[in-house]
Amino acid sequence: PGYKSKPKTKPPISKPAPEPAYKPKPKTKPPVSKPAPDPAYKPKPKTKPKTEPPVYKPKPKPKSKPKPKPEPPVYKPKPKPEPKPKPEPPVYKPKPKPKSKPEPTPKPEPPVYK
Structure with missing residues (x-):
């Protein structure tokens, strides 16, 4: 009554794209004659005349002189600083206590309600 179903429609058939009337020519260079x-004319052969391979002679290595070893550093003990004299700790003196204690003040009695 209140709801209407959508009419079933077929999806559009995709047509192939029409070919353009004008086709651009591919840009190609004309063949060079x-x-x-x-x-x-006979070309010269490109082969080089073979030369004898050089005879390998090992180069004489220069004799390396032994390097003198550096002397190890002589250990010198560091001089210890002289111990500083410690200041004497302050002597503890007890504080003098007050001889007479003040009497505690009597608390006022709370009023009794009847």
């Missing part, structure tokens, strides 16, 4: 090789 090479001159025909001269039949009488």
Whole structure:
């Protein structure tokens, strides 16, 4: 009564995109025409004449002189500082107590309510 169902619709069929009428030509360079090789011309072979490999002679190593070892440092004990004399601790003197104690003041009695 109050609720209406949505009408069932089919999804649109995707059509292939139409091809554009104008197709740009691919940019390609025209082939460069090479001159025909001269039949009488023969290129030189690119191989180098083989030379004898050099004979390996080990280089004479310079004799290394033994380095003199540095002398170990002589241990010198550090001089101890002289002990400072400690100040004498203060002598404890008891404080003199007051001889007469003041009498405690009597508390007033609380009033009795009837």
